[in-house]
Amino acid sequence: MSLPHAILTALLEKPSSGLELTRRFDKSIGFFWSATHQQIYRELSRLEATGLIRALQRTGPVRGQKKEYEVLPAGRAELARWTAAADDPRPIRDPLLLRLRAAAVVGTAGLDGELRRQLALHRESLASYRTIERRDFAPGEEDRGDPLQHAVLRAGIGLEAFWVQWLEETLETLPAPPPEPPA
Amino acid sequence: MSLPHAILTALLEKPSSGLELTRRFDKSIGFFWSATHQQIYRELSRLEATGLIRALQRTGPVRGQKKEYEVLPAGRAELARWTAAADDPRPIRDPLLLRLRAAAVVGTAGLDGELRRQLALHRESLASYRTIERRDFAPGEEDRGDPLQHAVLRAGIGLEAFWVQWLEETLETLPAPPPEPPA
DNA sequence: AGGTACATGTAACATGTTACATGATTCC
DNA sequence: GGAATCATGTAACATGTTACATGTACCT
Numbered sequence: 122m123s124l125p126h127a128i129l130t131a132l133l134e135k136p137s138s139g140l141e142l143t144r145r146f147d148k149s150i151g152f153f154w155s156a157t158h159q160q161i162y163r164e165l166s167r168l169e170a171t172g173l174i175r176a177l178q179r180t181g182p183v184r185g186q187k188k189e190y191e192v193l194p195a196g197r198a199e200l201a202r203w204t205a206a207a208d209d210p211r212p213i214r215d216p217l218l219l220r221l222r223a224a225a226v227v228g229t230a231g232l233d234g235e236l237r238r239q240l241a242l243h244r245e246s247l248a249s250y251r252t253i254e255r256r257d258f259a260p261g262e263e264d265r266g267d268p269l270q271h272a273v274l275r276a277g278i279g280l281e282a283f284w285v286q287w288l289e290e291t292l293e294t295l296p297a298p299p300p301e302p303p304a
Numbered sequence: 305m306s307l308p309h310a311i312l313t314a315l316l317e318k319p320s321s322g323l324e325l326t327r328r329f330d331k332s333i334g335f336f337w338s339a340t341h342q343q344i345y346r347e348l349s350r351l352e353a354t355g356l357i358r359a360l361q362r363t364g365p366v367r368g369q370k371k372e373y374e375v376l377p378a379g380r381a382e383l384a385r386w387t388a389a390a391d392d393p394r395p396i397r398d399p400l401l402l403r404l405r406a407a408a409v410v411g412t413a414g415l416d417g418e419l420r421r422q423l424a425l426h427r428e429s430l431a432s433y434r435t436i437e438r439r440d441f442a443p444g445e446e447d448r449g450d451p452l453q454h455a456v457l458r459a460g461i462g463l464e465a466f467w468v469q470w471l472e473e474t475l476e477t478l479p480a481p482p483p484e485p486p487a
Numbered sequence: 488a489g490g491t492a493c494a495t496g497t498a499a500c501a502t503g504t505t506a507c508a509t510g511a512t513t514c515c
Numbered sequence: 516g517g518a519a520t521c522a523t524g525t526a527a528c529a530t531g532t533t534a535c536a537t538g539t540a541c542c543t
Contacts, residue, residue, distance in 0.1 A: 123399045124530080130406040140494055153401040160531065162496060186539070187494065197410060204406045205414025208399060210422055213463055215394055216306045218336040218456045223313040223387045225452040227380060231388025239393055269408040272474045273401045280396060283466050291455045307502080323522055343503065345524060369511070370522065 122203075124164050125173070127154045129192055129200045132174060136191040139165055152250075152277055165190060173199055221291075233295055240288040247281035250274060305386075307347050308356070310337045312375055312383045315357060319374040322348055335433075335460055348373060356382055404474075416478055423471040430464035433457060 131137065131145055143158040168174045173196035177189045217239065224232050254274055258266045314320065314328055326341040351357045356379035360372045400422065407415050437457055441449045
């Protein structure tokens, strides 16, 4: 039950329409909770039906016309409750680890290349998070930025850094792949 | 599409019935890909229908009677293909990070206790993974255990260690919670 | 009038979760 | 024969993904 709360948070930060939310879920919020516009519209309808948000006044509900939502007091209360509620950490669930386990059974052919590919992608993510950190949380300058938002970003950086290091180590333990045949 | 491949891997390691698979998904495989028995039975039916596995001979298909499956050559081939296929890393998707972002908007009341709870749980997981590592991958003793399986375990250890460290850091940046009222 | 971007939505399906139903085997 | 355990399954629902449908606003 995270998506409704993600939307409540986004709407509290700034009342928005479905499409605007979709764009924000492609950027900052989407770094740790992605959602498509179909999910967002479905969830907006539910949140409105349960009285946690409401649409800002409009003459008639016409398709194709922008519809902005804002959070109602009940929505803010629900979000505050959820923020501090007991909820166990998500168990690890990663297809790449599954694939290593499968490779232990069916062989490592082609695995080396895929691990290098993943490594390159994680290095990219890591670099982009670090750029954001330098931009939004520069040290010294009188603590710009919310410390909680900084903690979230540090989590992203730490996780990407972990994967980079783990992939480098794992590539070393892998048997060398066959050399590329000359063209 | 990871569950079918998780099942193929498990069945290659050892042909099993649905319930036996369920138990194995509560242990080693489940550390990085969990599944309930309902999911497993549903997927076993599909894998059998698509010719990747088959049930070992039985007189009549009776409810309540054990049914063992084994992987067919097509299943092994599909697993090998999937192992080395290009598949982008899973984006981060963690409700706890969402909750921190929400707390930046609705306040940090009660957050401290929940972070400490999460920290305790991650410390437990970390300790249990390290115990397994000492047991199955003791150094020196002529490289017992598959290096790929060891890499998977190192990922679990690294991720739990990351969360422990991150939670410790984050708790320090949090404003102190109100003192407990005396009983 | 046509194209493009904006904006909201439906439909169908895949995956994951929760609750419940049914039968077989073993032990007392 | 009743309880506990083993074992397979159905049903209903929640969540997430993919493809498609419909309408508005603006520019040329």
